[in-house]
Structure formats: structure tokens, C-alpha cells
Amino acid sequence: MDGEFHRLTWCFRFQLLCRQIHFSCSFAVYFSIAGIAEIIPYLISLIDCSRCDRRWITWPGLGGVLTGMVFLHHTHQDDELLDIVDTDDRVIGQQWRSVLYLEGACNFRVVNAFLRNGSGQLWIPRRAAGKKLFPLCLDMSMGGHVASGETYDQAFARELKEELNLEAALMQPRILGRLTPYRHGVSAFMTVYEICADQTPIYNQDDFCAFYWLTPSELMDRLRSGDKAKDDLPRLTNIFFSSEVSF
Numbered sequence: 100m101d102g103e104f105h106r107l108t109w110c111f112r113f114q115l116l117c118r119q120i121h122f123s124c125s126f127a128v129y130f131s132i133a134g135i136a137e138i139i140p141y142l143i144s145l146i147d148c149s150r151c152d153r154r155w156i157t158w159p160g161l162g163g164v165l166t167g168m169v170f171l172h173h174t175h176q177d178d179e180l181l182d183i184v185d186t187d188d189r190v191i192g193q194q195w196r197s198v199l200y201l202e203g204a205c206n207f208r209v210v211n212a213f214l215r216n217g218s219g220q221l222w223i224p225r226r227a228a229g230k231k232l233f234p235l236c237l238d239m240s241m242g243g244h245v246a247s248g249e250t251y252d253q254a255f256a257r258e259l260k261e262e263l264n265l266e267a268a269l270m271q272p273r274i275l276g277r278l279t280p281y282r283h284g285v286s287a288f289m290t291v292y293e294i295c296a297d298q299t300p301i302y303n304q305d306d307f308c309a310f311y312w313l314t315p316s317e318l319m320d321r322l323r324s325g326d327k328a329k330d331d332l333p334r335l336t337n338i339f340f341s342s343e344v345s346f
Contacts (some may be wrong), residue, residue, distance in 0.1 A: 129160045180247045181207045186281060188288050205280035205287050208245035210255045211335065212272070212292040214263070214300065219343070220314050222299065224307035226329070235308070236327040237321070239335065240294075251290040261299035262307075270294040275339050283338065285331050291339065315340035 179196040183206050199207055212221040222240045226233055243258035245251055256267035275291045299310065313321065317335055322333050336344065 117208075158270075179244055181244055181298070182247045183207055184288055186279075188279065196244060207287050208251065208254070209287045209289050210241075210243060210245060210251055210258060210292065211239040211289060211331065212241040212259065212294055213275070213339075214240035214294050214296055216295070216297045216312065218312075220312040221318060222226045222296075223304060223311050223312075223313050223318060223332075225309040227304070227306055227308045229305070233327075235327070237311075237318075237326060237332055238307070239329070239332060242329075253293055255290070259294075262303050264302070265296075265300055265310065270296070278338070283334070285334055288332075291335060315343040316345045319344050 106211050145171070180193055181191045181199065183192045183194050183199070183204070185191050188208070194204075194207070196207075216222070224238050224240065226236050226238050228234050241255075241259055241262050243254060243262070244253040249257075252267075255272070259265050259267050259270070272292045272294045275293050277291045278285045278291065280287060299312075302310065311321075318336055319333065322328055
């Protein structure tokens with residue numbers, strides 16, 4: 100066995116929990132500095148599982164670039180199957196959310212919404228500490244991924260109920276806009292909604308731990324002062340509420 104692995108530098112198995120990648124599936128990584136092609140057939144034979152995805156990734160290190168083969172084993176726990184789309188937002192396939200995040204992809208769909216009261220304030224929640232992505236950061240009033248087979252409106256209604264315990268049919272939502280990562284610099288293909296309510300929603304405490312009623316200008320002042328937020332929050336505020344923000 101040692102002879103077959105004379106070029107194998109490291110082999111390790113672990114749960115990737117690092118905040119920068121946020122990938123929840125367990126996997127094995129095998130890589131070598133030179134001659135990786137000689138052991139590819141053996142590495143591929145190590146896993147015979149229909150739920151595994153084999154991908155090449157690279158790491159900078161040891162004065163150069165290390166190339167490795169990653170075997171992703173999906174546990175399906177805390178993961179979602181999403182539609183992937185082309186530049187015109189047409190569905191071209193499906194992929195697990197965890198894989199898309201690992202790849203840094205943006206060709207999938209999400210929904211976001213702002214809840215606004217009669218005074219023009221936005222209901223801005225703070226994400227729960229247990230969130231894998233952006234823990235304790237400020238967020239849009241509601242947001243989530245569009246699952247494979249869902250429309251934007253269906254995903255909006257589902258997420259609104261799950262996160263804020265509100266029925267979309269009773270809220271008379273309106274679409275603020277449809278954005279793409281290529282034209283607008285947002286994280287994914289996105290439909291953004293606005294809903295109106297003067298009362299604080301009965302929010303899901305697994306998602307949020309606090310909230311604030313803020314005007315768009317107050318929100319941007321808070322972000323400029325150093326409060327952390329989900330990446331898309333300042334982008335969406337500038338896109339949809341720029342006329343209400345003082346610079």
C-alpha cells in the first residue's frame with residue numbers, strides 16, 4: 100500500500116466548519132505535490148456512492164499550489180437542492196447548496212424582502228448566533244433560497260411563513276426588483292419584495308435574535324459605524340432606497 104502512495108503527501112478527513120466556506124458535509128481530501136494523475140484511478144475507486152461528488156480544488160501553500168481531489172459526501176441534513184440557472188435566469192440543472200457555496204457560485208436563485216411600517220422604517224433583524232452564514236449580522240427582513248422546482252413567489256411565501264409567521268396572501272407584497280449577480284453585484288439571482296406592516300412580526304428565534312426599526316438612512320449610518328451585516332443588505336438598501344439615504 101505504501102508503494103501506491105509514495106507521492107501522496109497528506110490524507111485527512113474532517114468536518115469543514117470554517118466560517119469562510121460554510122460547508123457542512125463531511126469529506127475526504129487527498130492531494131499530492133507532483134504526479135497526482137498516477138493515483139487518480141485509485142482515489143476514484145475509494146468511494147462508490149451515488150451521493151458523492153468528485154471535484155478538483157486548489158490550495159496555495161508550501162510555496163506553490165497544491166491540487167487535490169475532493170470527495171463530497173452529502174448527508175442531506177441542513178442542505179437544499181437548488182436550481183442552477185444561466186445568465187438569463189433559465190434553469191439549466193440542479194446542485195446542492197453546500198456544493199454551490201464551496202465553489203463560490205452565484206448562478207442560483209434567492210428571495211429577499213423588506214418589511215416597512217407607515218413611518219417609512221424598515222424592520223431589520225439580527226441573525227441568530229447559531230447561523231452558519233453571517234452569525235449575529237444584520238439582515239434583510241426575510242430571505243432564503245429558492246428550492247429546486249419552486250418559483251420565486253412560492254419561495255417568498257414559504258420563507259415569509261417560516262421566518263416571520265406571516266401569510267403572503269394577506270400581506271399584499273409588491274416586487275421592488277429582480278436582480279442578477281452580473282448586473283447588480285448581488286450574491287445570486289434575486290427577487291426582492293416589500294411588505295407593509297406596523298406591528299413587529301412573530302419572528303422565528305432560530306433565525307433571528309434581535310431586531311430594529313430603522314429608516315434606510317439610519318440603517319446605512321449604523322453600517323458605516325461598524326455594525327456587521329449580510330453582504331447584500333447595504334447593496335439592496337442602496338439600490339432600492341438610495342433617495343432616502345443621506346451621504
